Amino acid sequence: MAYPPGFVDEVRRSVDPLQIIGEVVEIKRRGSRWVGLCPFHNEKTPSFTVNEEGLWHCFGCTSGGDIFQFVMDQEGLEFPEAVCSLAERGGVPVPSEVGRSRQAGQSVVDKNRVITVLVAADEFYRDQLHGAEGARALEFLAKRGIEESVVLHFGLGFAPDEWEALQQHLVAAGFNEHELEAAGLVKRRETGKGTYDRLRDRIVFPIRDPRGRPVAFSGRSIGEGEPKYLNSPETITFTKSQTLYGLFEARESIISKGFVLLVEGNFDLIACAQYGLPNAVAPLGTAFTEDHARKLARFARKAVVEFDGDQAGQAAAERTVGILLGKGFQVNVVRLSPEHDPDSFLRAEGIEGFHAALSQSATGLDFMIQRAGERADLDTPRGKAEALSSLLEFVVPISNRVERAEWITRLAERLQVEPRLVEGAAADVQAKGRLRKNRVRPTAESSENQRSPASWKVELEKVTLAERELLRAVLEHPEWRGQLEEICPLDTIRDARVRALLEAAATCDADGVPVDTGNLLARVAQKGASALMSLVRLEEKGPLDWDSARNCALGIYDDSLRRRLREVSKDIQEALKVGDHELFGQLNKEKLTLAQRIDSSLL
Numbered sequence: 001m002a003y004p005p006g007f008v009d010e011v012r013r014s015v016d017p018l019q020i021i022g023e024v025v026e027i028k029r030r031g032s033r034w035v036g037l038c039p040f041h042n043e044k045t046p047s048f049t050v051n052e053e054g055l056w057h058c059f060g061c062t063s064g065g066d067i068f069q070f071v072m073d074q075e076g077l078e079f080p081e082a083v084c085s086l087a088e089r090g091g092v093p094v095p096s097e098v099g100r101s102r103q104a105g106q107s108v109v110d111k112n113r114v115i116t117v118l119v120a121a122d123e124f125y126r127d128q129l130h131g132a133e134g135a136r137a138l139e140f141l142a143k144r145g146i147e148e149s150v151v152l153h154f155g156l157g158f159a160p161d162e163w164e165a166l167q168q169h170l171v172a173a174g175f176n177e178h179e180l181e182a183a184g185l186v187k188r189r190e191t192g193k194g195t196y197d198r199l200r201d202r203i204v205f206p207i208r209d210p211r212g213r214p215v216a217f218s219g220r221s222i223g224e225g226e227p228k229y230l231n232s233p234e235t236i237t238f239t240k241s242q243t244l245y246g247l248f249e250a251r252e253s254i255i256s257k258g259f260v261l262l263v264e265g266n267f268d269l270i271a272c273a274q275y276g277l278p279n280a281v282a283p284l285g286t287a288f289t290e291d292h293a294r295k296l297a298r299f300a301r302k303a304v305v306e307f308d309g310d311q312a313g314q315a316a317a318e319r320t321v322g323i324l325l326g327k328g329f330q331v332n333v334v335r336l337s338p339e340h341d342p343d344s345f346l347r348a349e350g351i352e353g354f355h356a357a358l359s360q361s362a363t364g365l366d367f368m369i370q371r372a373g374e375r376a377d378l379d380t381p382r383g384k385a386e387a388l389s390s391l392l393e394f395v396v397p398i399s400n401r402v403e404r405a406e407w408i409t410r411l412a413e414r415l416q417v418e419p420r421l422v423e424g425a426a427a428d429v430q431a432k433g434r435l436r437k438n439r440v441r442p443t444a445e446s447s448e449n450q451r452s453p454a455s456w457k458v459e460l461e462k463v464t465l466a467e468r469e470l471l472r473a474v475l476e477h478p479e480w481r482g483q484l485e486e487i488c489p490l491d492t493i494r495d496a497r498v499r500a501l502l503e504a505a506a507t508c509d510a511d512g513v514p515v516d517t518g519n520l521l522a523r524v525a526q527k528g529a530s531a532l533m534s535l536v537r538l539e540e541k542g543p544l545d546w547d548s549a550r551n552c553a554l555g556i557y558d559d560s561l562r563r564r565l566r567e568v569s570k571d572i573q574e575a576l577k578v579g580d581h582e583l584f585g586q587l588n589k590e591k592l593t594l595a596q597r598i599d600s601s602l603l
């Protein structure tokens with residue numbers, strides 16, 4: 001872990017978890033806990049529970065953890081980012097070696113200040129839209145059938161057709177040129193002296209972070225200005241490859257509808273919302289990335305892709321579908337005729353037209369096969385081979401073996417090729433991929449982070465009841481830990497998270513700090529440890545007595561002996577097969593000892 005445990009714990013104690021969770025979930029006190037509707041799945045009766053330590057657990061979808069995990073899941077952040085975000089809120093300075101590196105002598109505008117500038121700019125643009133200057137822009141929106149409520153929902157604004165309108169307004173409000181530049185709002189003149197407004201004579205779409213704060217702007221020209229869309233440059237608050245336009249506004253609808261609608265442009269997205277499809281998002285002037293898919297996976301595992309009907313749009317759709325399938329999404333593709341984009345299609349055909357197109361939409365794989373068929377003649381062996389190699393490019397990276405095998409079977413069926421030929425070709429592609437060296441393959445760690453609540457459930461169910469109870473015993477009665485460990489030493493515990501948490505308890509003792517949630521989690525890098533901890537702490541169970549704690553420890557020890565016995569028996573078979581008599585003798589001895597121990601532990 002990149003942070004010293006003391007720092008992580010200081011950040012944890014600097015914030016009020018109930019307040020942070022309360023900003024997102026309406027929580028009501030119930031006894032010693034608070035309950036509310038889970039923000040991670042769609043539910044009508046509250047099963048999301050928080051305790052006074054700031055541990056939370058949803059008994060509906062079994063997501064859970066501490067306040068860092070909550071911020072990670074809610075805002076789509078990795079652990080270090082969540083620590084920084086909470087440090088910011090708690091007013092804890094981030095140690096310089098983990099924070100952004102600073103170049104000596106260069107003054108750095110801090111992220112909070114940049115956001116303050118962006119909030120002021122957001123207000124300015126909105127005022128302009130509803131002022132005298134904005135009449136043309138409002139007319140433009142009205143012509144496209146966008147109603148006032150949608151304009152307000154997305155907080156649309158207008159950048160007047162002037163070179164320094166925004167700049168002068170913000171400088172008068174007390175910001176300096178340097179801050180405006182850091183926020184990406186102005187551009188330096190070529191002479192090097194002075195700056196000018198980046199967005200002019202454009203409808204402005206604010207791009208928001210998971211907390212709803214503006215982090216960048218996108219401008220759609222309403223006059224002659226080129227290009228049609230102009231986005232903020234990348235800044236301390238804005239990374240294009242990780243940001244999706246409309247995700248903040250669409251998040252709840254994505255969860256309640258169970259799928260996300262991916263479109264290409266800001267106007268498409270606004271039109272979708274206008275026509276009753278509020279679950280749409282769009283990438284911003286960049287291709288859809290794996291990071292985008294990872295962000296979406298926290299809210300839904302189903303995606304409908306509806307890109308422009310022209311060649312460029314369809315090619316972009318193909319890349320996007322490939323990424324989504326690789327990340328385990330269930331995908332459907334609505335294909336528009338070449339003259340349409342989602343905005344013009346909705347205006348021409350209405351929402352009924354969309355639903356009709358959706359009901360006839362191709363699955364992701366069928367779309368990929370259609371596209372391959374448009375490039376090559378699938379009736380010829382050569383065409384099949386070409387299609388196969390382009391399709392395998394996205395099938396091979398699928399990490400789940402069962403899923404991959406299924407794709408291969410389906411590919412073979414659709415292309416009418418022998419399955420084993422497809423398997424062979426897949427192995428070739430894979431071998432080539434390995435030579436190209438681990439390019440963008442996600443690491444085991446990042447794929448762990450993107451787990452959806454459903455797979456957390458599977459993960460949590462792998463922990464045996466005895467191991468959970470043992471953990472609970474140590475949390476509720478730290479004084480029992482020594483005795484319990486004598487009965488079942490750490491290496492007899494199968495679950496890595498339980499083991500890591502118990503190891504951390506020993507470190508807490510050694511460091512002379514109390515064995516509590518904060519101190520434990522600050523010492524455990526094991527993924528999912530906080531989810532497990534929250535489950536153990538929030539499960540409704542009666543008090544644990546020494547006898548049942550001891551029985552759990554005995555059970556764990558007994559299990560470990562039986563596991564080892566099974567391994568040894570298997571090895572004995574192997575040793576017999578290869579005729580290794582020495583090994584056979586050793587193993588047989590171990591087997592006897594194990595059997596004796598199991599018998600005596602039953603007494």
Ligand SMILES: [Zn+2]
Nearest residue numbers: 038041058061
């Ligand atoms: Zn839930």
